[in-house]
Amino acid sequence: MYMRIKAVRKSVGMSQRAFGESLGASRDIISNIEQGRQAISDTLVRLICKVYNVNEHWLRTGEGEMRCEETVDEKLRSWVDEVLSGRPENIRYAFLTVMSNLDDDGWKRIADFVERVYCETHSTTPEEIDREKDRLQLADEIEESENQMEELYPSDGRNIV
Template identity: 40%
Template sequence: MNRLNERIDYLIKSLGMKKTAFAEKLNVSQAFVSQLCSGVKQPSERTIQDICTKFNVNEDWLRTGNGEMFIELTRDEQIENFVGDVLKSEEDSFKKKFISMLSALDESDWEVLQKMVELMQENKKG
């Protein structure tokens, strides 16, 4: 993968996405993404920044192939990204309903939930 277009194509495949979904996340057309992947077009600085920001891609890797493809996120950053994506989802999505339910738990509910998670983790190990 010596060329930028090859790395973009590889990134999309690594994300397990279709070019259409990748394009939607970047607010560009699927045709433009196909042109990027084939090398017909080159991404603008803005497009490179958007790819790195939206998909947590190491900019140096995207531009040159050096380093790791993805930037390692802290747990707080992972949670922040997850919640941000959920908030942008459809109003009746399961994830949004679930987070809304979690926000309404009192301390005793959290204790019960913690015990359930600990039991699930034990069962998964055993």
């Protein structure tokens, strides 16, 4: 595992000192772990995995991929954190600030704008989009009705009604 810890540190381009500081450990501790002279605590393993998005199974066994697959929410959270840590004059920061102040009407105008852009770039008319929305809503209603019927008349032969 000590070689994999070193691989993680190298993959993020950090010195032993910086890597240790990011984990609340000294350079000497990281050096000793990487040399196999010191055992690593479960707490430090979990912290490395959390801070650097490392697959714990890989870190402990060497099996699988080094990095964990980030969820959409995790990617979004990381991006927002990165933007918020930037400078206020940054366009991404300004964009998030404006978005955070939108009311329902503002969000509707953005949705309408995005729909127009989609129609323009996909040669789709607003009527076709409305028909697709209606089709999806109808499919949802049919599925809900089927679920209600299954509750009343289960397919296993029991009669609830």
